[in-house]
Amino acid sequence: MxxxxxxxxxxxxxxxxxxxxxxxxxxxxxxxxxxxxxxxxxxxxxxxxxxxxxxxxxxxxxxxxxxxxxxxxxxxxAMTGRRTRGWWEEYRDHVPAALVDLAELEHHALGLRAALVIHIPALLQTTDHARALFQAVVPPMHQYEIEHRLSHRIKRQGILHRDNPPQYAATVHEAALRMGFGGPVVTRGQLKHLLDMSELPHVTLRVIPFGTPHFHTTGQSVDYIQGPVRQLDTVQLDSHHGACEFLDAEVQLDKYCAVLDSMELCALTPTSSLDFIHRLLQET
Missing domain, CATH: 1.10.260.40 (lambda repressor-like DNA-binding domains)
Structure with a gap:
């Protein structure tokens, strides 16, 4: 070859x-x-x-x-052969390479875990919410860049709607639910979307309310991508300059598994989390 x-x-x-x-x-x-x-x-x-x-x-x-x-x-x-010509390859000239790699990793994942403090998980964002985020980037993106990023993000979400989707567990801090990106209408739509997505049997959402004791985090978004065996798991971190950082050393996988476990323990139960979002929606 x-x-x-x-x-x-x-x-x-x-x-x-x-x-x-x-x-x-x-x-x-x-x-x-x-x-x-x-x-x-x-x-x-x-x-x-x-x-x-x-x-x-x-x-x-x-x-x-x-x-x-x-x-x-x-x-x-199973990882061998030529590059898989998945939909993500269409974006290789339009979005950062790390985002293309992330989409490929998610496509092959058996399970996904996420923990965020400031943002809604990308796989659970509405189109309007995602657009508001891209429009707020500094320095500003050109409109065509926003549209490429938006299209790429929405297509990533397709893994949650396909046959045999991966199990997806997200832990979100109350701060992310209250940020209000895009204004009240967009925020209400986003909260409703979280409730709708939580009805899927393979999606689990937990909320960490303000004032939760023993909550330790750097505020960095964490995505844990589970491979077919433990050795092939990957951690993806969002850096402060907007790029993706991928980690796969055993000690790093252990560390971020512990971080995710800790955040889930701090969070409300899935049922209580949905009740929390319902109440917040009524306030918004």
Whole structure:
């Protein structure tokens, strides 16, 4: 297969996991190349995601690296081949690359968790609410940029409406519900939409009210994207300059699982959370 000049996050992640398998086996790239009958440059290209890898090649590498974790091996084999031509590829020239990668990750996710303090989760935003957010960006976006971002965000939400959708659990602070982006009409529409989305069997929404004790957070939005096995989970953080940061080291996954668990423990139950949103809607 010809090399890829701009591998996706998913392709890069496959390469990283292949490198981890090699390093756990105590093999250098040169030694691995000799075992597999390829040159060292080929190993490097596979481990950076620049050369597509077949499923058979992944299984061969896992055997050479003495990996016996069959669920992980099969999960890696499922990530092989050329780039998936999903809808997100249409946006590669129109939105930041990280947003394209995020959409691809969400598409393949088995489960999603989110925790936000200031904003409504992107997958639960109305079109009007999302537009108000994009219009408030500093420096201002051009109108065509806003429309591309808006279209991309709405298409991301399609994963919650497809057949066999991922389980989605979001924890939102009361502050996010009261921010009022777009004005009262937009806010009411957004609150109603949260109630409607919460009726889906695979969507769980929790609210953390003001004054909740033992609430610890940096205020940063956290998305946890669950892969087919624990090793392939990914954490996505929104940085202060608007970009996406992806984390996948084991210690990072453990940390943000604990953060999400802590925030869920601070929150109202799903039923009480919906009652809370109903009351807030009546006040708005």
């Amino acid at each position: 010809p090399p890829t000049s701009n591998p996706t996050l998913r392709q890069r992640r496959l390469g990283v996991e292949l490198r981890k398998l090699r390093e756990r086996a105590g093999l250098t790239a040169t030694a691995a190349a000799q075992l597999l009958g390829v040159n060292q440059a080929r190993i490097s290209m596979m481990e950076t995601g620049r050369t597509p890898v077949s499923a058979d090649r992944v299984r061969t590498m896992a055997s050479a690296y003495d990996c016996s974790d069959q669920p992980l091996i099969e999960a890696l084999a």
